[in-house]
Amino acid sequence: MSQSSASNGFSRRTLLKATAAAAAVTATGLRAPFVHAQQRSLKVGTYGGYFEESFSEHVYPGFTEATGIEVESIPEPTGEAWLVQLQAAARAGQAPADVSMMAQVPMLRGITADLWQPLDMERMPNARETIAEFRNTWPDGRVAGVPAVTWYITLVTNTDVYPQPPESWADMWAPGNERRLGLLALASNSFLLEITAETFFGGQDLLATDEGVERVLAKLAELKPNVALWYRDEGQFQQALQSGEIPMGQYYHDVTGLAAADGFPVRSTFPKEGGVVDRGSWAVVRSSDRLEEAQVFIDYVSQPEIQALLARKVGTAPTIPRELLDLTDEEFAAVSSTGRPIIPNYALYTERGDRIADRWTAMITG
Secondary structure, X not given: OOHHHHHOXXXXXXXXXXXXXXXXXXXXXXXXXXXXXXXXXXXXXXXXXXXXXXXXXHOHHHHHHHHOEEEEEEEEOOOOHHHHHHHHHHHOOXXXXXXXXXXXXXXXXXXXXXXXXXXXXXXXXXXXHOXXXXXXXXXXXOEEEEEEEEEEEEXXXXXXXXXXXXXXXXXXXXXXXXXXXXXXOOHHHHOHHHHHHHHHOOOOHHHHOHHXXXXXXXXXXXXXXXXXXXXXXXHHHHHHHHHOOOOEEEEEHHHHHHHHHOOOOEEEEOOOOOOEXXXXXXXXXXXXXXXXXXXXXXXXXXXXXXXXXXXXXXXXXXXXXXXXXXXXXXXXXXXXXXXXXXXXXXXXXXXXXXXXXXXXXXXXXX
């Protein structure tokens, strides 16, 4: 859902609930998290490319100044490759990153696999302001993931190749686009099943049955001649999009906006069917011994000032109610959409994931 609709029904709760330490004012003008830790470090994983670079430039230095905790920035691969790496490392008692930004399908699978450490919301007063429906929990109510940012997957184009923006996801199927598309490689992070169902079948009801999934896959298979790249590495498609080598595809609205701001001939379009809204959650792998530092970090980035900073500098939509933010209407519109979004069917990949993955390989990327 868009941030504006997600915020409906959430009243502004006083920030005076924060502890005295959380309410203290740092040299940067932001409320300090609950611990001022000296000589500590933390490995933070975010998606590679512009996203990770933007966090390194705009977020981590202020966090270190406010807390004394040094950050080692870890670039993550997209999709579930990072989940696999974290699981393998956890079995060996290692932690490639202490706290990671996880998309929802790998986040949920990590809960099932008991990969994450429970988070103490009482020790994170700013994180308690995040939208409750966006948090990830175990059945007993313990919190495994705190919402980090929200993002949109949209239809992106190189403006030198496509002077006019596309109007619909259906434009990807159009004749003349042979070998021009870059698409995310996995069913569970591209959400192309949902996009195809919304674009050609009037909604996602069809995805409730295996027979319906087969019909959607058959339509999606018609797109294959137009695909030049099924990508797992965001940077690979980003470079090809900017150069015009692969001038159309699905990509992240925030990253595309950052590239456009840097002068590259790219645009992000919300098709008439809607952009796909997804979100990342902060999670702490069970093999990490830096839970305290990780919770300081999660609390820090949940502050209204940092959520607004992320919107302005990283291009992501906030995960706290809009009324807590000082974003202008124009700034909010730059990172979000008031139109109806396409909502990922996460249950499709957590409950029928193996079958979907097999059919995806057989019919789409195989």
